Amino acid sequence: MLNVSIYRYNPEVDAEPFMQDFEFDAQGKDLMVLDVLEKLKVEDPSLVFRRSCREGVCGSDGVNISGKNGLACITPLSEAVKGNKLVIRPLPGLPVIRDLVIDMAQFYAQYEKIQPYMINNSPAPAIERLQSPEERAKLDGLYECILCACCSTACPSFWWNPEKFIGPSGLLQAYRFLADSRDTATEERLSKLDDPFSVFRCHGIMNCVQVCPKGLNPTKAIGHIRNMLIRSAT
Amino acid sequence: MVTSVTSFGRSGLSDWLVQRVTAIVMALYVLFVAAFLLATPDLGYSQWAALHKSLPMRMFSLLTMISIAAHAWIGMWCVLTDYITVRMIGPKATAIRIFFQLGMISMTLLYLLWAIDILWGI
Amino acid sequence: MANIRTMSFDAVIVGGGGSGMRAALQLAQSGYKTAVITKVFPTRSHTVSAQGGITCAIASDDPNDQWQWHMYDTIKGSDYIGDQEAIEYMCQTGPEAIFELEHMGLPFSRTKEGRIYQRPFGGQSKDFGVGGQAARTCAAADRTGHALLHTLYQGNLKNKTVFLNEWFAVDIVKNADGAVVGVVAINIESGESVYVKSKATVFATGGAGRIYASTTNAHICTGDGVGMALRAGFPVQDIEMWQFHPTGIHGAGTLVTEGCRGEGGYLINKDGERFMERYAPNAKDLAGRDVVARSMVLEILEGRGCGPDGDHVYLKLDHLGEEALNAKLPGILELSRTFAHADPVKEPIPVVPTCHYMMGGIPTNVDGQALTVDREGNDQVIEGFYACGEAACVSVHGANRLGGNSLLDLVVFGRASGIFIEKQLREGISLKDATDEDIQRAMVNLNRVNQSVDGENASVLRAELQSIMQNYFGVFRRGDYMKLGVEKLDKLRVRVENVYLDDKSNGFNTARIEALELLNLFETAYATAIAAEGRTESRGAHAREDFQDRDDENWLCHSIYFPGSKEIGKRPVNFTLKTREPFEPKIRTY
Numbered sequence: 023m024l025n026v027s028i029y030r031y032n033p034e035v036d037a038e039p040f041m042q043d044f045e046f047d048a049q050g051k052d053l054m055v056l057d058v059l060e061k062l063k064v065e066d067p068s069l070v071f072r073r074s075c076r077e078g079v080c081g082s083d084g085v086n087i088s089g090k091n092g093l094a095c096i097t098p099l100s101e102a103v104k105g106n107k108l109v110i111r112p113l114p115g116l117p118v119i120r121d122l123v124i125d126m127a128q129f130y131a132q133y134e135k136i137q138p139y140m141i142n143n144s145p146a147p148a149i150e151r152l153q154s155p156e157e158r159a160k161l162d163g164l165y166e167c168i169l170c171a172c173c174s175t176a177c178p179s180f181w182w183n184p185e186k187f188i189g190p191s192g193l194l195q196a197y198r199f200l201a202d203s204r205d206t207a208t209e210e211r212l213s214k215l216d217d218p219f220s221v222f223r224c225h226g227i228m229n230c231v232q233v234c235p236k237g238l239n240p241t242k243a244i245g246h247i248r249n250m251l252i253r254s255a256t
Numbered sequence: 257m258v259t260s261v262t263s264f265g266r267s268g269l270s271d272w273l274v275q276r277v278t279a280i281v282m283a284l285y286v287l288f289v290a291a292f293l294l295a296t297p298d299l300g301y302s303q304w305a306a307l308h309k310s311l312p313m314r315m316f317s318l319l320t321m322i323s324i325a326a327h328a329w330i331g332m333w334c335v336l337t338d339y340i341t342v343r344m345i346g347p348k349a350t351a352i353r354i355f356f357q358l359g360m361i362s363m364t365l366l367y368l369l370w371a372i373d374i375l376w377g378i
Numbered sequence: 379m380a381n382i383r384t385m386s387f388d389a390v391i392v393g394g395g396g397s398g399m400r401a402a403l404q405l406a407q408s409g410y411k412t413a414v415i416t417k418v419f420p421t422r423s424h425t426v427s428a429q430g431g432i433t434c435a436i437a438s439d440d441p442n443d444q445w446q447w448h449m450y451d452t453i454k455g456s457d458y459i460g461d462q463e464a465i466e467y468m469c470q471t472g473p474e475a476i477f478e479l480e481h482m483g484l485p486f487s488r489t490k491e492g493r494i495y496q497r498p499f500g501g502q503s504k505d506f507g508v509g510g511q512a513a514r515t516c517a518a519a520d521r522t523g524h525a526l527l528h529t530l531y532q533g534n535l536k537n538k539t540v541f542l543n544e545w546f547a548v549d550i551v552k553n554a555d556g557a558v559v560g561v562v563a564i565n566i567e568s569g570e571s572v573y574v575k576s577k578a579t580v581f582a583t584g585g586a587g588r589i590y591a592s593t594t595n596a597h598i599c600t601g602d603g604v605g606m607a608l609r610a611g612f613p614v615q616d617i618e619m620w621q622f623h624p625t626g627i628h629g630a631g632t633l634v635t636e637g638c639r640g641e642g643g644y645l646i647n648k649d650g651e652r653f654m655e656r657y658a659p660n661a662k663d664l665a666g667r668d669v670v671a672r673s674m675v676l677e678i679l680e681g682r683g684c685g686p687d688g689d690h691v692y693l694k695l696d697h698l699g700e701e702a703l704n705a706k707l708p709g710i711l712e713l714s715r716t717f718a719h720a721d722p723v724k725e726p727i728p729v730v731p732t733c734h735y736m737m738g739g740i741p742t743n744v745d746g747q748a749l750t751v752d753r754e755g756n757d758q759v760i761e762g763f764y765a766c767g768e769a770a771c772v773s774v775h776g777a778n779r780l781g782g783n784s785l786l787d788l789v790v791f792g793r794a795s796g797i798f799i800e801k802q803l804r805e806g807i808s809l810k811d812a813t814d815e816d817i818q819r820a821m822v823n824l825n826r827v828n829q830s831v832d833g834e835n836a837s838v839l840r841a842e843l844q845s846i847m848q849n850y851f852g853v854f855r856r857g858d859y860m861k862l863g864v865e866k867l868d869k870l871r872v873r874v875e876n877v878y879l880d881d882k883s884n885g886f887n888t889a890r891i892e893a894l895e896l897l898n899l900f901e902t903a904y905a906t907a908i909a910a911e912g913r914t915e916s917r918g919a920h921a922r923e924d925f926q927d928r929d930d931e932n933w934l935c936h937s938i939y940f941p942g943s944k945e946i947g948k949r950p951v952n953f954t955l956k957t958r959e960p961f962e963p964k965i966r967t968y
Contacts, residue, residue, distance in 0.1 A: 064835070067835055067892075068883070071888075074598045152491070153488050158488045165485045223334075
């Protein structure tokens with residue numbers, strides 16, 4: 023039997039959060055952590071977590087699994103269980119709404135701040151805007167972000183200054199548009215990033231790179247933004 | 257864009273660049289002094305004073321002192337804006353942070369003036 | 379007395395997936411007060427899981443490609459019960475809709491010429507079926523749905539659409555004239571119920587693959603729109619038509635794109651034989667999805683399945699080479715390694731046909747207006763009510779959807795609904811206000827769940843429902859089995875309607891949402907069962923062992939299920955094209 027310890031907090035009922043222990047029989051299968059949560063919810067329907075696609079592309083079920091942020095649906099027990107114990111907590115650093123569900127408003131606000139959409143005011147052609155495969159390749163490793171918040175909630179700089187530091191996820195997306203040959207707002211975008219917090223609170227800790235479930239590298243993207251700032255300001 | 261009146265260069269990029277450049281200056285100074293000490297096995301007061309009386313060395317020392325001051329300002333400002341915040345310690349944080357920031361800036365400038373006094377007082 | 383708060387909008391879109399956000403974008407750009415009610419944050423919608431691409435004749439791979447050929451393929455693929463007028467509109471308008479997405483920033487893969495990359499998909503041909511395989515599916519690697527959904531969300535942010543994120547629509551509010559004037563919705567985070575009033579209510583609620591035990595669909599695909607429409611007394615069309623995708627990962631159910639076969643992968647049985655050569659000598663592994671799925675099941679039934687239980691076949695990709703796989707199918711490598719414990723670079727992926735797509739849904743016209751059928755058999759528009767995307771049946775997919783056509787359906791008809799509603803709003807919409815009783819009527823189910831004192835938990839009932847649907851209404855269907863299935867569903871209905879909610883707390887109570895979703899799943903499943911039992915022929919995805927042939931004399935028509943009488947009727951298929959003579963039904967071979 024596997025010991026599963028889950029963070030519980032329902033503000034309507036509980037005075038304060040607590041860890042609840044469950045005994046779980048995986049029947050020798052290497053289930054995903056989400057499978058475990060689903061099965062436990064059958065026993066205790068009051069257990070609350072987000073989930074949708076269950077294949078690692080929607081970004082709903084980011085949680086802290088035995089100390090490391092990740093997606094419950096693509097983290098197998100073989101990776102998550104340490105000494106017959108599985109500990110599941112909400113992603114750290116953002117307010118908890120209930121159990122494993124966090125309030126992501128601050129995370130989304132930072133995403134919106136970087137103007138996450140194409141800006142190109144020149145008249146559009148009758149067909150697509152052309153882009154070479156080489157130019158398009160610059161977007162690889164950037165556009166795949168699923169906004170699961172595993173990275174930003176693993177980042178100490180984001181913990182301390184979530185209102186001011188954009189965080190790894192937002193910065194990865196900022197670079198996704200800076201790197202796009204079709205976007206023409208480079209200067210405008212850069213001018214909004216040149217303060218001591220938005221980009222420069224990144225101290226290269228690289229927790230984001232370590233936890234990203236899609237294998238993306240926000241630290242590298244932040245480095246590219248910094249280089250672009252240097253090029254445009256010197 | 258977040259504005260910051262007590263930061264060193266008021267711009268993230270300039271702070272970042274200053275931080276790197278000052279680090280290089282400090283590293284060079286340490287290397288130079290270390291090399292001088294190694295190359296002068298029986299070092300006495302006269303040699304040490306002669307070194308520091310020369311104008312190039314005075315300039316180098318001054319540059320390093322300024323670098324230390326700038327580096328410390330930026331670094332301390334980061335630390336204070338990480339930990340002395342409303343999020344971390346409650347509503348009085350802003351007043352406390354300004355107090356520490358101004359204290360830190362005053363101390364830094366004071367140390368710098370003191371260093372100049374020492375350098376040119378030899 | 380309905381003592382709940384009211385929020386008013388010009389247009390409300392229920393569902394934040396591809397079609398909902400495309401409709402919302404159109405309306406937000408027009409300046410009308412628009413809100414999107416979505417039970418998950420928009421980028422968590424199931425559109426995100428679409429992989430291979432969006433089929434459209436943009437003439438990139440082949441400069442001489444024509445949208446008319448795409449139209450022909452789609453009509454043939456639908457087994458001739460797709461409405462030709464709607465298919466013509468989709469294929470003709472498609473390129474414009476795709477280019478708009480590209481201008482919005484969608485990161486399509488590219489050709490050397492800098493144009494959008496297109497790959498071959500099943501059922502695609504040139505020159506009306508005689509010019510060989512076409513490559514018409516526009517792709518962003520194998521993450522096209524993700525790229526599309528994020529681009530649409532970004533477009534909506536740019537245009538300041540109001541999102542009611544993590545709100546769940548419970549039921550439709552109808553006024554005294556039977557017109558739709560909004561929905562009752564729950565704010566999941568607070569638990570508050572609100573009457574969301576609207577002049578135009580668009581259902582873009584997606585599919586309901588979760589009625590089956592094995593599905594590629596997300597947990598959230600629970601047929602909420604179809605369930606609400608049925609409870610409001612509105613009919614659904616062709617709901618027996620469920621697509622089983624040939625390549626779901628065995629055991630996990632996760633999707634492996636048809637693009638794998640488009641890029642040169644193929645299916646093999648336990649003897650290593652490329653068996654599709656026998657079933658579809660010309661198109662082989664790129665025959666229609668219904669054809670491939672049935673062939674796979676036949677291989678398994680005849681003892682040529684793979685694995686210790688012989689219950690799946692293999693999808694072979696390793697011959698394509700690691701470099702090509704990394705460039706074109708990186709997401710598939712990831713999924714296969716995670717869920718099948720198989721590295722496609724070295725070994726084949728175990729796959730099995732898995733419930734994937736609901737071809738049926740709320741019947742609509744090309745403008746997205748929801749339809750019902752009166753006693754004389756005439757179409758009647760339901761005032762104030764619109765549908766688009768998988769929840770709707772416009773019908774461009776008929777009895778079998780071609781790969782890559784769902785994303786096109788989403789953007790073309792999401793856009794069309796938006797354009798039409800904008801026009802109507804400009805001309806002025808006046809619908810009678812809902813009375814307190816009208817609103818109260820839309821809260822009956824919610825109140826019942828909230829006040830439940832006994833009964834069974836939703837998860838138990840859901841599992842039972844899924845197993846009935848899987849066993850009695852799967853890839854192959856038989857009258858006597860289906861009768862038995864309907865009997866089981868009748869018994870289950872009583873228990874589902876008495877579903878028990880133990881946890882009555884307000885804030886983020888997902889058990890409450892799952893109980894309400896169960897009601898929607900059940901209505902969708904029940905309609906499927908009745909319609910499947912009623913259609914006494916085999917057509918497209920609907921394959922009956924007791925009626926193995928297509929019966930154009932009796933069934934070249936839509937089925938239409940009426941929730942009041944729980945019976946099906948027939949609705950004629952549209953055979954009018956604006957640009958040429960309609961395509962007459964032919965025997966469908968690949």
